[in-house]
Amino acid sequence: xxxxPVPEVxxxxxxxxxxKKEIDSxxxxxxEGVEELQEKLKGMKISKKLKKKLLKEEAxxxxxxxxxxxxxxxKCKEKEGIIINRGDRSCESCFKQGCxxxxxxxxxxxxxIWKDNSNLICVSGGPNSMAMLHLMHxxxxxxxxxxxxxKVHIVHIDDGVVYGWDEEKRNTNIxxxxxACEKYKFEYTIxxxxxxxxxxxxxxxxxxxxPPIEDSKEYVNHHYQxxxxxxEKLRELLKYPSELxxxxxxxxxxxxxxxxxxxxxxxxxxxxxxxxTAVKVTSKVMSEIAKGRGLSxxxxxxxxxxxxxxxxxxxxxxxxYLLNEIQQYNKFNEVSVIERTSIxxxxxxxxxxxxxxxxxxxxxxxFINELQVSNVQTVHTVLRTSxxxxxxxVEDESKNYCVLCYxxxxxxxxxxxxGSHIKSVSLEGELDLMESENDTWNTEFEQHLCFxxxxxxxxxxxxxxxxxSLPTFIKENAGL
Amino acid sequence: xxxxxxDERKAAIKRPKNGHAVCKECFxxxxxxxxxxxxxxxxxxxxxEKVAIGASGGKDSTVLAHVLTTLNKRYDYGLDLFxxxxxxxxxxxxxxxxxxxxxxxxxxxxxxxxxSYEEIYGWTMDEIVKLVGLNxxxxxxxxxxxxxxxxxxxxxxxxxxTTGHNADDIAETVLMNILxxxxxxxxxxxxxxxxxxxxxxxxxxLKYCYEKEIVMYAHLKKLDYxxxxxxxxPQAYRGYVRxxxxxxxxxxxxxxxxxIHSAEKMELDSDVKIPPKLSCTKCGFISSNKVxxxxxxxxxxxxxxxxxxxxxxxxxxYEEDNKNQDEEVKEPEETKEAEETSGEISKSF
Numbered sequence: 034x035x036x037x038p039v040p041e042v043x044x045x046x047x048x049x050x051x052x053k054k055e056i057d058s059x060x061x062x063x064x065e066g067v068e069e070l071q072e073k074l075k076g077m078k079i080s081k082k083l084k085k086k087l088l089k090e091e092a093x094x095x096x097x098x099x100x101x102x103x104x105x106x107x108k109c110k111e112k113e114g115i116i117i118n119r120g121d122r123s124c125e126s127c128f129k130q131g132c133x134x135x136x137x138x139x140x141x142x143x144x145x146i147w148k149d150n151s152n153l154i155c156v157s158g159g160p161n162s163m164a165m166l167h168l169m170h171x172x173x174x175x176x177x178x179x180x181x182x183x184k185v186h187i188v189h190i191d192d193g194v195v196y197g198w199d200e201e202k203r204n205t206n207i208x209x210x211x212x213a214c215e216k217y218k219f220e221y222t223i224x225x226x227x228x229x230x231x232x233x234x235x236x237x238x239x240x241x242x243x244p245p246i247e248d249s250k251e252y253v254n255h256h257y258q259x260x261x262x263x264x265e266k267l268r269e270l271l272k273y274p275s276e277l278x279x280x281x282x283x284x285x286x287x288x289x290x291x292x293x294x295x296x297x298x299x300x301x302x303x304x305x306x307x308x309x310t311a312v313k314v315t316s317k318v319m320s321e322i323a324k325g326r327g328l329s330x331x332x333x334x335x336x337x338x339x340x341x342x343x344x345x346x347x348x349x350x351x352x353x354y355l356l357n358e359i360q361q362y363n364k365f366n367e368v369s370v371i372e373r374t375s376i377x378x379x380x381x382x383x384x385x386x387x388x389x390x391x392x393x394x395x396x397x398x399x400f401i402n403e404l405q406v407s408n409v410q411t412v413h414t415v416l417r418t419s420x421x422x423x424x425x426x427v428e429d430e431s432k433n434y435c436v437l438c439y440x441x442x443x444x445x446x447x448x449x450x451x452g453s454h455i456k457s458v459s460l461e462g463e464l465d466l467m468e469s470e471n472d473t474w475n476t477e478f479e480q481h482l483c484f485x486x487x488x489x490x491x492x493x494x495x496x497x498x499x500x501x502s503l504p505t506f507i508k509e510n511a512g513l
Numbered sequence: 514x515x516x517x518x519x520d521e522r523k524a525a526i527k528r529p530k531n532g533h534a535v536c537k538e539c540f541x542x543x544x545x546x547x548x549x550x551x552x553x554x555x556x557x558x559x560x561x562e563k564v565a566i567g568a569s570g571g572k573d574s575t576v577l578a579h580v581l582t583t584l585n586k587r588y589d590y591g592l593d594l595f596x597x598x599x600x601x602x603x604x605x606x607x608x609x610x611x612x613x614x615x616x617x618x619x620x621x622x623x624x625x626x627x628x629s630y631e632e633i634y635g636w637t638m639d640e641i642v643k644l645v646g647l648n649x650x651x652x653x654x655x656x657x658x659x660x661x662x663x664x665x666x667x668x669x670x671x672x673x674x675t676t677g678h679n680a681d682d683i684a685e686t687v688l689m690n691i692l693x694x695x696x697x698x699x700x701x702x703x704x705x706x707x708x709x710x711x712x713x714x715x716x717x718x719l720k721y722c723y724e725k726e727i728v729m730y731a732h733l734k735k736l737d738y739x740x741x742x743x744x745x746x747p748q749a750y751r752g753y754v755r756x757x758x759x760x761x762x763x764x765x766x767x768x769x770x771x772x773i774h775s776a777e778k779m780e781l782d783s784d785v786k787i788p789p790k791l792s793c794t795k796c797g798f799i800s801s802n803k804v805x806x807x808x809x810x811x812x813x814x815x816x817x818x819x820x821x822x823x824x825x826x827x828x829x830x831y832e833e834d835n836k837n838q839d840e841e842v843k844e845p846e847e848t849k850e851a852e853e854t855s856g857e858i859s860k861s862f
């Protein structure tokens with residue numbers, strides 16, 4: 034039997050001129066359970082306030098006594114914990130609240146968004162970004178205590194061409210996206226990935242871009258259709274990068290980024306929110322390192338990536354959400370998503386034999402997921418490590434941005450990083466040596482690329498034609 | 514098919530690095546020349562220096578010894594080469610591999626020094642494993658070997674130690690450090706010369722050599738090397754990473770050097786605190802604390818409680834423990850109490 038913590042009460046009453054008498058007898062109450070205490074308190078002269086407090090304390094004490102970490106929710110300690118996350122159990126309502134709370138904290142503390150109007154949410158339609166859309170809706174219009182005041186606009190890129198979808202499938206997916214936006218009362222715009230061929234001017238180095246369209250609301254709830262000619266151009270372009278090592282996926286990702294940048298510049302958006310979650314970010318860390326993109330890696334995976342022109346920032350508010358959290362969240366909130374057959378870009382026989390189907394991104398994602406099962410801290414450890422890396426920004430004219438991926442242009446520290454430095458050997462043992470890395474990366478275009486993108490070019494099926502079929506503005510940026 | 518490099522002889526092998534079909538002779542020559550390029554472009558050696566080759570008897574160090582002696586003659590580096598081996602005292606593994614090193618000594622006519630854990634620390638790995646089991650034994654071995662190599666090098670009076678770390682090893686370490694969150698080691702594990710500002714620098718002339726090429730070189734040259742895994746090495750975590758790296762290499766062979774390139778370009782943020790460089794107050798060798806890890810581990814072993822010495826806060830516990838010991842000599846029964854107090858101290862820290 035425990036006695037109740039009376040000293041606190043005495044402490045509180047000390048300041049008063051007339052101490053109440055009945056408090057003295059309180060430490061003699063011995064009660065187990067709220068009801069018993071209530072019974073015992075009935076006969077005593079105690080202020081209502083104190084009574085309430087004591088009852089509350091007893092209830093709290095009972096709750097903790099009954100708490101079983103292997104069964105109950107860690108937070109409320111009452112309901113059954115049905116979700117296990119990083120070893121802790123939580124119930125449905127606590128889990129939902131936690132997700133929303135973390136999202137808001139990230140917005141406030143890491144992204145510093147609370148009252149801007151120029152936020153653009155980029156939604157691909159996958160589970161991550163659809164969850165973000167729902168979270169955004171709840172943070173802005175939900176019934177929570179701390180409301181947020183800012184406006185958002187949603188943008189969706191229709192990439193049906195890449196996946197080879199027919200008209201019907203494309204329309205269903207677009208309808209699904211539209212329905213979601215209407216349900217959450219957000220304004221939206223739909224772009225087509227092919228439109229990247231219509232981008233007039235966007236140069237990361239000279240900072241030139243298509244002038245913004247002022248006072249125009251034409252983009253609201255608008256679907257920008259592109260021409261069949263552009264779609265054909267895109268299909269042509271995607272033939273040439275190597276099907277291995279995620280070259281194609283990376284190229285498509287970068288094209289999307291250019292398209293979003295162009296859209297943001299045209300209509301004056303400053304903050305672009307992406308839906309990358311922890312597993313995505315972690316596997317990106319691994320795969321980017323393996324692709325030789327270590328220099329721009331810290332920027333690609335941080336909360337706020339601010340290397341872009343006109344102070345445009347790409348942000349990852351969902352950076353610390355785990356995969357199963359997103360899945361659970363979507364299940365509880367009945368969020369519908371666009372189904373994609375992950376990376377259906379790889380169909381050749383050679384690729385099918387290789388680990389991860391020849392895709393570096395997929396291989397790393399599988400690896401991280403596997404490791405996460407045996408050690409639940411893996412993802413968070415990698416996230417913390419990536420936080421400690423220095424962000425790369427162009428400060429002076431000696432450095433340039435890559436015209437393909439907006440990363441920093443970097444060169445091999447030693448020529449042996451490129452490959453072998455020996456071109457040929459004569460029978461007498463005389464060597465024909467390479468002078469610099471440019472002997473491997475010999476086109477004018479490659480001089481404007483970062484190490485990772487040079488590798489894409491090097492491994493391309495047909496380098497010349499790949500360069501040839503790139504969007505005009507990219508070629509212009511490289512001086513072609 | 515003709516060799517891609519000389520265009521005369523018949524191609525016999527496909528280079529793992531870039532997939533070129535080359536003849537044996539060209540492969541040997543190019544492999545050695547690439548190591549030469551690594552050495553020259555990084556200024557690894559100065560004429561007249563004494564250099565110790567860390568020799569375990571495995572493929573990497575055997576190839577390293579072979580290539581260095583060849584290049585030393587071919588390009589007249591003017592180096593004095595020594596072989597330096599560490600005997601951990603693992604029966605069935607190290608005693609056999611040391612025989613291989615003996616063979617190398619004969620073959621290349623290099624002086625050899627074998628330094629054993631037993632003579633430095635008074636413990637062999639066999640004894641340590643008996644005490645600690647198979648879980649943390651690699652911690653002891655790794656920490657002790659680092660210092661043992663240093664001690665051996667001083668004994669030989671050399672200026673530098675070269676080790677046989679290859680590109681795969683470095684890439685693997687980079688990935689490991691990211692997964693473990695060891696940002697400090699991440700920032701220096703890729704460097705070709707480490708410990709330049711200490712008295713005993715170490716370098717890795719095989720930094721850009723693929724493991725597959727090293728095996729191929731050793732195999733085709735018919736070098737004597739020892740290829741058994743250590744009998745005490747479970748290294749499950751490293752095994753995962755190794756498999757990942759092999760898979761990456763399958764997808765794109767250049768991945769390995771790409772990882773090295775990435776590590777080369779990644780820098781730590783200036784806000785991040787880096788542990789200081791000190792020398793151990795007890796043995797004088799390099800350490801990042803007042804007392805080096807080797808001394809702490811050894812102390813744990815000698816006191817019969819090695820598990821505590823592995824923990825992160827062991828150094829603080831060690832200092833505290835030794836302070837107490839100065840005041841009064843403890844009975845063996847009290848050691849358990851001391852353990853508890855040291856545990857508390859580490860928690861409060």
